[in-house]
Amino acid sequence: MTAKCVMVLGTTSGAGKSWLTTALCRYYARQGLKVAPFKAQNMSNNARVVAAAAGASGAAGAGGEIGSAQYFQSLAARAVPEVRMNPLLLKPERDTHSQVVLMGQVDAELTAMPWRGRSLKVWPQIAAALDELRAENDVVVIEGAGSPAEINLHDSDIVNMRVALHSQAACLLVTDIDRGGAFAHLYGTWALLPEDERALIKGFVLNKFRGDASLLAPAPQMLESLTAIPTVATLPMWWQHGLPEEDGVFDDRSTTQGAVTQTVAVIAYPRISNLDEFQPLKNIPGIRLQWVRSPGELAGLMPTDWIILPGSKNTSGDLAWLRQQGLDRAIADHAGQGGAVLGICGGLQMLGEALIDPHGIDGNAPGLGLLPLVTVFEADKTVQHTQAIFDASIAGPWAGLAGVQVAGYEIHHGQTAQHPAMAKAGDVARVIMPNGLGWQNAAGNVLGLYLHGLFEDPAALQALFGARLAGPVPTLESVFDGLADYIEQHFEPGVLASLIA
Numbered sequence: 001m002t003a004k005c006v007m008v009l010g011t012t013s014g015a016g017k018s019w020l021t022t023a024l025c026r027y028y029a030r031q032g033l034k035v036a037p038f039k040a041q042n043m044s045n046n047a048r049v050v051a052a053a054a055g056a057s058g059a060a061g062a063g064g065e066i067g068s069a070q071y072f073q074s075l076a077a078r079a080v081p082e083v084r085m086n087p088l089l090l091k092p093e094r095d096t097h098s099q100v101v102l103m104g105q106v107d108a109e110l111t112a113m114p115w116r117g118r119s120l121k122v123w124p125q126i127a128a129a130l131d132e133l134r135a136e137n138d139v140v141v142i143e144g145a146g147s148p149a150e151i152n153l154h155d156s157d158i159v160n161m162r163v164a165l166h167s168q169a170a171c172l173l174v175t176d177i178d179r180g181g182a183f184a185h186l187y188g189t190w191a192l193l194p195e196d197e198r199a200l201i202k203g204f205v206l207n208k209f210r211g212d213a214s215l216l217a218p219a220p221q222m223l224e225s226l227t228a229i230p231t232v233a234t235l236p237m238w239w240q241h242g243l244p245e246e247d248g249v250f251d252d253r254s255t256t257q258g259a260v261t262q263t264v265a266v267i268a269y270p271r272i273s274n275l276d277e278f279q280p281l282k283n284i285p286g287i288r289l290q291w292v293r294s295p296g297e298l299a300g301l302m303p304t305d306w307i308i309l310p311g312s313k314n315t316s317g318d319l320a321w322l323r324q325q326g327l328d329r330a331i332a333d334h335a336g337q338g339g340a341v342l343g344i345c346g347g348l349q350m351l352g353e354a355l356i357d358p359h360g361i362d363g364n365a366p367g368l369g370l371l372p373l374v375t376v377f378e379a380d381k382t383v384q385h386t387q388a389i390f391d392a393s394i395a396g397p398w399a400g401l402a403g404v405q406v407a408g409y410e411i412h413h414g415q416t417a418q419h420p421a422m423a424k425a426g427d428v429a430r431v432i433m434p435n436g437l438g439w440q441n442a443a444g445n446v447l448g449l450y451l452h453g454l455f456e457d458p459a460a461l462q463a464l465f466g467a468r469l470a471g472p473v474p475t476l477e478s479v480f481d482g483l484a485d486y487i488e489q490h491f492e493p494g495v496l497a498s499l500i501a
Contacts, residue, residue: 283474
């Protein structure tokens with residue numbers, strides 16, 4: 001078979017490409033079609049572990065990495081997530097530097113290569129991954145990146161119109177009308193494309209609309225007269241569709257359902273990673289989940305039940321940022337007063353005494369000193385699915401996890417162990433998960449884990465929040481079906497079927 005390809009392009013980043021691609025994956029899968037998602041290149045520090053490509057080597061774990069958005073899109077498509085769905089992943093470590101992951105594995109040569117020179121080198125593998133998916137599926141739903149009309153990047157494009165032309169995809173161009181200037185964005189994007197690329201655009205989509213859609217007239221008709229492209233959907237603003245944000249903390253609003261019974265503050269440092277794993281907390285009644293960037297914001301939430309230090313793609317850099325903001329003192333004060341602090345992956349590393357970097361992976365730095373641990377960064381990255389059981393000795397606000405088996409994933413260079421000198425002096429962290437996966441202080445209020453996905457595990461959610469769960473927490477399946485229902489309701493009749501005709 002050779003799959004029909006549908007591609008979602010955007011006039012800007014954040015226009016709604018990722019969630020619309022996810023919705024299309026579920027919509028076409030519900031038609032009984034074999035569907036796969038694809039994004040040639042993703043720039044995000046939100047990644048998931050999938051099976052490594054055949055013959056892959058160099059990773060300490062047994063898996064590969066793809067962007068979280070393609071992971072969720074694959075589940076929406078009822079497909080098994082794999083590295084071909086996102087062959088190139090860029091994980092920003094600084095404003096001018098990213099770690100390059102090709103076909104699921106870190107590639108040191110590409111990481112060191114200038115950005116423009118990288119495109120020609122990786123395109124054959126990107127094209128091959130797409131061709132293989134097309135040969136195995138009925139439909140491939142492709143997500144673009146940024147805008148296809150970034151004309152300074154057109155010659156080195158490997159993620160937008162080069163992909164569209166290679167697959168002859170039927171393209172939708174989506175814009176965020178809530179930002180303003182939507183019709184200018186749509187027209188300007190179309191006008192800057194070469195004629196052969198314009199011919200692939202089959203419809204415009206207005207996303208995040210608030211108000212009376214009849215007030216849009218005559219703009220859609222005028223736009224069609226200029227471009228010969230119809231506006232095929234006007235999607236109302238939908239704040240709580242249930243998918244996590246892909247690239248950053250865009251939704252800073254509290255989404256508490258009912259009276260607040262627990263406040264969770266997540267520190268949103270610049271290189272935050274895997275923030276999507278906190279989405280389930282937004283769905284639990286009574287929990288106020290808030291992203292925090294300053295001591296003032298943290299003080300405004302007091303009393304705060306938990307402070308979470310999430311993953312980081314640049315642990316030493318984000319530690320320096322914490323200190324610049326004064327958040328290191330605020331976190332230490334909270335812990336000193338018995339407040340709960342949870343560190344996940346990079347957050348665990350920050351909780352220790354020191355970061356040691358003999359290979360130039362992340363950087364040396366003193367830690368926050370809340371756990372008597374030391375982390376050494378290794379050249380190879382651990383990338384793997386993991387199951388583990390919490391030790392019966394786990395105490396404090398996490399005591400409900402005692403003896404609970406949870407499943408998650410690991411993505412980290414660092415390996416963490418007891419601080420030798422402190423251990424000799426009797427200051428020892430409690431081991432609450434085997435193989436260095438989890439540690440707790442003697443008082444029980446500070447917990448560090450390498451395991452991502454704790455709040456996505458039903459057993460862990462029940463153990464931690466059972467008393468607060470008024471009903472079943474929305475499942476991913478219900479979220480995907482809700483997205484498919486949404487676009488089926490708001491697209492013009494026949495459009496979705498015509499895209500794959």
